[in-house]
Amino acid sequence: MDVRIERLGVRLGGRWVVDGVVATPPSGALTGLLGPNGAGKTTLLRLVAGLLAPEAGAVLLDERAVHDVERRERARRIALLEQDSSSALPLTVREVVALGRIPHRSAWGADPDPGAVDVALASASATHLADRPWAQLSGGERQRVHVARALAQQPALLLLDEPTNHLDIAAQLSMLDFVHRLGADGTTTIAALHDLNLAATFCDHVLVLAQGRLVAAGPPTDVLTADLIHEVWGVQADVLTHPRTGRPLIAWGRATPDRRPGPRG
Numbered sequence: 001m002d003v004r005i006e007r008l009g010v011r012l013g014g015r016w017v018v019d020g021v022v023a024t025p026p027s028g029a030l031t032g033l034l035g036p037n038g039a040g041k042t043t044l045l046r047l048v049a050g051l052l053a054p055e056a057g058a059v060l061l062d063e064r065a066v067h068d069v070e071r072r073e074r075a076r077r078i079a080l081l082e083q084d085s086s087s088a089l090p091l092t093v094r095e096v097v098a099l100g101r102i103p104h105r106s107a108w109g110a111d112p113d114p115g116a117v118d119v120a121l122a123s124a125s126a127t128h129l130a131d132r133p134w135a136q137l138s139g140g141e142r143q144r145v146h147v148a149r150a151l152a153q154q155p156a157l158l159l160l161d162e163p164t165n166h167l168d169i170a171a172q173l174s175m176l177d178f179v180h181r182l183g184a185d186g187t188t189t190i191a192a193l194h195d196l197n198l199a200a201t202f203c204d205h206v207l208v209l210a211q212g213r214l215v216a217a218g219p220p221t222d223v224l225t226a227d228l229i230h231e232v233w234g235v236q237a238d239v240l241t242h243p244r245t246g247r248p249l250i251a252w253g254r255a256t257p258d259r260r261p262g263p264r265g
């Protein structure tokens with residue numbers, strides 16, 4: 001799916017928390033949405049999903065404003081994994097993941113891809129949890145299931161808010177690798193991530209937000225420089241080159257105590 005973000009802005013609590021963002025995340029690729037706490041990442045994802053109405057600008061999906069896309073089509077084509085979306089559902093894990101298939105079912109309940117739930121469970125390293133009661137899972141287990149439910153939806157646009165939260169390192173790597181490979185089928189993914197090394201390893205493109213504004217965009221190798229990291233996060237870092245992947249490899253130094261992160265310029 002093609003996504004175009006045009007001078008997008010919204011105020012919450014009287015403050016512009018997304019402010020004049022212009023971006024075109026590449027289609028069929030994984031874009032990392034980066035920025036300090038409170039930068040506006042979640043708000044931007046909700047605007048792109050059409051869950052929040054902008055006060056300025058627009059989000060265009062395949063050249064149509066997201067609010068003009070009919071609800072059922074949105075439910076089928078856009079998946080949003082929200083942060084800490086927990087609930088006490090009296091369901092098994094397999095049943096929770098199957099909720100992601102509802103928009104695809106025919107009027108009489110048939111699923112056009114009966115294997116989708118199993119593929120999604122495997123992609124989120126959650127196959128072994130399939131028959132467990134959802135309510136009894138640990139935080140990381142629940143996060144795997146949330147990711148699996150979003151993947152089961154087989155969306156054209158996948159929006160992930162901190163999908164690696166609570167996951168152990170093996171689950172983080174295999175999930176991001178799977179999500180990256182979805183691009184080959186044309187899925188456009190935007191993932192808010194805090195781990196800049198994971199973003200550097202898996203993302204084709206990154207958008208960096210600070211105080212609601214877009215301060216940098218492009219391939220991680222161009223964007224994730226020591227200067228940018230210092231300006232946005234107020235942290236000293238050495239940016240090396242990964243010996244195998246050629247991607248940036250960030251070695252952390254110290255936070256600069258009196259540095260307030262903010263937009264560049």
Ligand SMILES: Nc1ncnc2c1ncn2[C@@H]1O[C@H](COP(=O)(O)OP(=O)(O)OP(=O)(O)O)[C@@H](O)[C@H]1O
Pocket residue numbers: 012013017035036037038039040041042043044
């Ligand atoms: N309903 C609301 N009313 C007022 N302010 C809000 C509301 N929702 C979010 N904000 C503020 O908007 C700013 C952006 O929040 P958002 O959740 O988008 O940031 P984020 O980049 O996702 O942060 P984090 O990395 O901490 O998850 C924050 O300062 C937050 O306090």
